[in-house]
Amino acid sequence: MVRTRRERVEQWRDHVDELCHEGEHVEHRTDLADATVAVTNQRVLALTADSSDRAFRHVDRPNVGTVSVETSARVSHLCAGLAAAFVGVGVLEVATNGSGTTLGPAVDLDSVPGPTALTRLAESVVAAVETILELVEWGVLLAGVAALALAVGLVGSYLRSRSRRLVLRVSGGDDLVLPVGDAELGDGAIADLERAIRPGSGSELADAGRRDGDRASEERCADRDRTAGDGIEADESG
Secondary structure, eight states: OOOSHHHHHHHHHTTGGGGOOTTOOEEEEEEOSSEEEEEESSEEEEEESSOSSOSEEEEEGGGEEEEEEEEEOOHHHHHHHHHHHHHHHHHHHHHHHSOGGGGSOOOOGGGOOSOHHHHHHHHHHHHHHHHHHHHHHHHHHHHHHHHHHHHHHHHHHHHHHOEEEEEEEETTSOOEEEEOTTOOOOHHHHHHHHHHHSTTHHHHHHHHHHHHHHHHHHHHHHHHHHHHHHHHHHHHHO
16 A cells, blocks of 8 residues: 555656546656656646655646756855854854953952951952853853854755756746756756757657557567467477
């Protein structure tokens, strides 16, 4: 039993001809890793398993414009990653080149006149200030490390988001965007697909395909007849 969307789409990819209307037939087909584009004598059919949109779309051939392979990526993640890296490097530079304790007041407690209690109070205040400044210094250092880690994560997300897509521009509607995946899709395959969508060329390709198919069927029939004839002759001679 088919349970997942991918399995259902894979079944339909094997039976694209069943999606054709009466009098419609497939003239050209391009298979990708997770998608299939079929050009009939009337429409362009697109099936894709990995998409949040519809698994099947169709567009009348005159409404399909250019066909191209584009690379998509989350550029915003790259920009944010570069900004985070810049901030992280700057913060680390400040944290490593400047000591927070030097920002505190330099007090010579020996020169402070007064009772011993006042001297101990001054020492406690200075020690507390130095501790706070040291904690601030460590906080700034950790903030710089966190900014660099965030930058690495954002750049990694950008690299993972880079993917090739087969884009068919559609007049008056949403473009057909299909993931290429690991499929080998060269300029020749793109040109063949676009030529099949244009009037005339697709029909010629279909006629050639049908002629080849008829020729292959005739050859298979001839082989079966030849095999049957050999069997009859063997029986008669026996």
